[in-house]
Amino acid sequence: MSFKRIPDSYHLEKDGFSLVFFFTASFMQPLPIAGSHVEIQTYDPTFYVSMTYQNKQQINLPLDIAANCQMELQEANVTDSMRAYAFSLDKSDNPEEDLALGKQFAQRVDIQCP
DSSP states (O other): BBSSSSSSSSEEEEEEEEEEEEOOBBBBOOOOOOTTEEEEOOOOSSSSSOOOOGGGGGGGOOHHHHHHEEEEEEEEOOOOOHHHHHOOOTTTOOGGGGHHHHHOOOOOEEEEEE
C-alpha cells in the first residue's frame, strides 16, 4: 500500500514558536478496511524534523473507518544512544542515510479493522 506523493489538502498555522502542518493523505488505490491492519508513521526521511501528534484526537479518520476500526497512537522507543547522536548533529550535518533518523523518532498510528 502506498500514499499519493502530494497530500490532497494541506496548510500551515503558526502556534507560538511552532509551525503546525495539517494535511490529508490518501492511498494510491482504495484499501478495503475489513480485516486490515495499517501502520502509519509521519517523518522526514532526510533529516529529523519533529512531527508529533499531541494525542490521538488530532488524527481524523474517515467516519466509516472511525466507526468500525480501533486506532492506537504509539510513541517511538528511542534509545539513549540514538537520542544523544541526534542531539550531537549540527544543522549543517547530514545523518547517515541508512539510519533513517526521522523514522527512529516517529510515532506510530496503528489502525486495526475487524
